[in-house]
Amino acid sequence: xxxxxxxxxxxxxxxxxxxxxxxxxxxxxxxxxxxxxxxxxxxxxxxxxxxxxxxxxxxxxxxxxxxxxxxxxxxxxxxxxxxxxxxxxxxxxxxxxxxxxxxxxxxxxxxxxxxxxxxxxxxxxxxxxxxxxxxxxxxxxxxxxxxxxxxxxxxxxxxxxxxxxxxxxxxxxxxxxxxxxxxxxxxxxxxxxxxxxxxxxxxxxxxxxxxxxxxxxxxxxxxxxxxxxxxxxxxxxxxxxxxxxxxxxxxxxxxxxxxxxxxxxxxxxxxxxxxxxx
Amino acid sequence: xxxxxxxxxxxxxxxxxxxxxxxxxxxxxxxxxxxxxxxxxxxxxxxxxxxxxxxxxxxxxxxxxxxxxxxxxxxxxxxxxxxxxxxxxxxxxxxxxxxxxxxxxxxxxxxxxxxxxxxxxxxxxxxxxxxxxxxxxxxxxxxxxxxxxxxxxxx
Numbered sequence: 323x324x325x326x327x328x329x330x331x332x333x334x335x336x337x338x339x340x341x342x343x344x345x346x347x348x349x350x351x352x353x354x355x356x357x358x359x360x361x362x363x364x365x366x367x368x369x370x371x372x373x374x375x376x377x378x379x380x381x382x383x384x385x386x387x388x389x390x391x392x393x394x395x396x397x398x399x400x401x402x403x404x405x406x407x408x409x410x411x412x413x414x415x416x417x418x419x420x421x422x423x424x425x426x427x428x429x430x431x432x433x434x435x436x437x438x439x440x441x442x443x444x445x446x447x448x449x450x451x452x453x454x455x456x457x458x459x460x461x462x463x464x465x466x467x468x469x470x471x472x473x474x475x476x477x478x479x480x481x482x483x484x485x486x487x488x489x490x491x492x493x494x495x496x497x498x499x500x501x502x503x504x505x506x507x508x509x510x511x512x513x514x515x516x517x518x519x520x521x522x523x524x525x526x527x528x529x530x531x532x533x534x535x536x537x538x539x540x541x542x543x544x545x546x547x548x549x550x551x552x553x554x555x556x557x558x559x560x561x562x563x564x565x566x567x568x569x570x571x572x573x574x575x576x577x578x579x580x581x582x583x584x585x586x587x588x589x590x591x592x593x594x595x596x597x598x599x600x
Numbered sequence: 601x602x603x604x605x606x607x608x609x610x611x612x613x614x615x616x617x618x619x620x621x622x623x624x625x626x627x628x629x630x631x632x633x634x635x636x637x638x639x640x641x642x643x644x645x646x647x648x649x650x651x652x653x654x655x656x657x658x659x660x661x662x663x664x665x666x667x668x669x670x671x672x673x674x675x676x677x678x679x680x681x682x683x684x685x686x687x688x689x690x691x692x693x694x695x696x697x698x699x700x701x702x703x704x705x706x707x708x709x710x711x712x713x714x715x716x717x718x719x720x721x722x723x724x725x726x727x728x729x730x731x732x733x734x735x736x737x738x739x740x741x742x743x744x745x746x747x748x749x750x751x752x753x754x755x
Contacts, residue, residue, distance in 0.1 A: 368690055373683065376637040376729035380644060380722045382687045394725075464685060516639070516678070561686040 351600050352592035355440025355449075357539075357582040359415075360595065361387040361408040363430045366421060369394035372457050372518050372569050382559035383421035387434050389573065392416040398455035398513075401573045408436075410595045412578045416571040420463070420558040422547060433478075433499070433546030438539040440587035442506055444528035445537070449587045450508075451579045452538045452572045457514045458522055460504040460543075461567030463560045471564035474501045478546055488563040492550040502568045504541035507534035539587055543568045631731065634677060638735040641726050642675045645742065647684040648692040648722075652715050655693040655701055655708065660752065664745040671738045691719030712753060720746045 363385055370381040371394055378394040386392045391404040396416065406414040417436060422429045440446035465471035468487045476485040477492035478499045484490070492498050505522040507530035512521040523534035530537045549556065558565055572579075578597065586593035593599045649665045649672070656662055673680070688694060693701075693715055701708035723743045730736050 374637075374640045374644065377640060377644070377722065378725045378729075379690060380641075380725060382684075382689050395729075463687065464683060466686070516636075517681075559688045561688075565686065 353590055354592040355446050355587040355590040357438045357586040357593040357597055358595060359388075359408045359410065359413040359436045359438075361406070361413075361417065361434045361436065363387060363434070364390050364392070364407050366428065366430075367393055370418070370569070371396040371416075371571065372459060372514070383428075384418040384559070384569075385421050385430060387417040387419075389414045389416040389571075392418065392571070396571065398571075398573060401571065410578075410597070413574050415573050416569075417543070418569045419543075419545065420560040420565070420567065422549075423555075423557050423559070424549070425555040429547055429549060431545040431547050433497070433544070435544045437542040437544065438582065438587070439542055440539070440590060442503075442525050442528075442540045443530065443537050446590055447588050449537045449539060449583055451576070451583045452541075452574065453508065453513060454572060454574075454576050454579075455513045456508070456538075456570075456572045457518065458504050458541065458570045458572075459518045459567060460502050460541075460570075461565075463565050463567040465562070465564040467564060471566075472502070473564050473566040475499070475563050475566075476501070477550070486563075489553040489556045491553055494550055496550055497546045498549040499544060499546045500563075500566055502543045502566060504543070504568065504570060506538055506540040507531060508536040508538050509534045510536040539583060541570055632733060634675065634732045634735065637726075637729050638675070638732045639677065641730060641735065641739070642672050643680065643683055644689070644722075645738075646672050646680060647682050648689065648719060650682075651692050651698075652719075654698045655715060656712055657708070658712075658749075658753070661712075661749055664749065668738065668742055668745065671741065675735055675738065691715055691722050709753075713750075716746050716750050716753065720750070 365386050366383060367386065368379050368381050368383050370384060371392065374380045374394060376395050380394070388406040388408050389401050389404055390406060391401060401414065401416060404414055440449055443449065461472055462470055465473070471487045473487045474485050475488065475490050476499055477483040477490060478497040480493050480496040483492060489498065505524045507523045507525055509521045515521040523531055556563070560567065582593060582597040585591070585597060586599060591599035646669060649669050653662060653665050656665070684692065693711055697711045701711050720743065723739055723746060726739050727743065730739055
């Protein structure tokens with residue numbers, strides 16, 4: 323039964339070799355539109371270059387990932403040419419979230435992954451590269467309960483624990499994790515807006531609305547914290563677990579972002595850190 | 601070795617040109633205008649002062665915050681939205697601190713001191729970042745208030 327697939331793979335390999343498309347040594351391509359950046363905690367500051375620009379020390383505490391230079395005064399120009407701590411190293415974008423505390427002790431996430439996905443829209447071939455310099459905020463730092471929150475907390479390796487918009491109690495040996503999906507439809511004009519939200523929108527029924535017609539990669543942040551057991555004393559610098567939010571300042575080199583969108587998302591293939599698919 | 605991509609060069613150039621066109625940064629705020637930094641400062645300071653009014657009990661501290669709020673609200677260019685409610689912001693007393701202060705004079709003293717010193721730090725930072733003259737005047741007013749209040753409330 324595998325013969326036709328093998329023959330097809332051989333033909334595809336020949337075509338790929340002719341076109342100089344990189345082909346993985348083993349395995350078949352995975353039909354998931356995805357590329358990824360795995361990052362680490364870079365630094366912690368009471369700064370927010372999007373919500374409180376230039377006001378150093380005026381924010382609730384943030385954990386910064388990626389670009390090492392991010393602070394209250396960061397701009398597209400100050401960030402470019404700097405280094406970061408993501409894999410791939412070419413991604414020198416800035417990412418940040420409120421700091422987590424148990425009582426008054428900071429807890430840093432130990433797993434920090436940013437997925438760039440083609441899901442959420444019916445036509446991934448139309449996805450455009452994330453504009454250089456785009457700022458996106460996801461989640462609701464002002465959430466007062468479940469109704470106005472999109473946070474999601476769950477347990478790594480403990481799927482039996484139901485996800486919640488607030489912290490969940492994870493069994494011993496597992497880790498608390500949180501997912502946050504960023505809006506993926508852009509108005510095609512503004513890299514930011516006064517409320518830092520209205521230049522972006524979530525898709526509607528599998529497509530970007532006419533007000534925000536440009537489909538860009540869906541950024542999904544997944545953080546894992548070395549936390550389990552009781553949630554007593556757990557808080558974010560913005561409040562309860564429901565106030566989890568994330569900020570993204572895109573400074574992926576244009577060519578690297580463009581190549582990944584074309585090679586991974588537009589053609590619905592899972593890529594590795596280098597942006598190559600199997 | 602870089603893979604050869606000659607057939608794609610024209611397409612890439614076109615894509616690059618198109619993306620360059622749509623990725624220009626937004627037009628800068630006129631110099632010395634009421635920009636993003638000023639707006640953020642004013643909204644943050646209203647939130648901090650309103651929260652601090654729930655903590656402080658000294659009449660002169662109350663009077664100063666009420667006067668500042670009048671000046672801050674004059675600067676708003678859009679309806680005020682509290683973006684910082686419930687957050688652990690420098691200089692902004694939390695609800696838990698306000699609750700604790702209501703039952704303990706020592707706690708109140710400690711939280712008032714933290715409010716004054718932390719907000720002074722924010723104001724000094726704002727003093728170097730804000731260029732819009734009317735907003736800068738309010739920064740100076742608040743900074744002079746906090747400096748005097750610190751002397752007043754020193755043990």
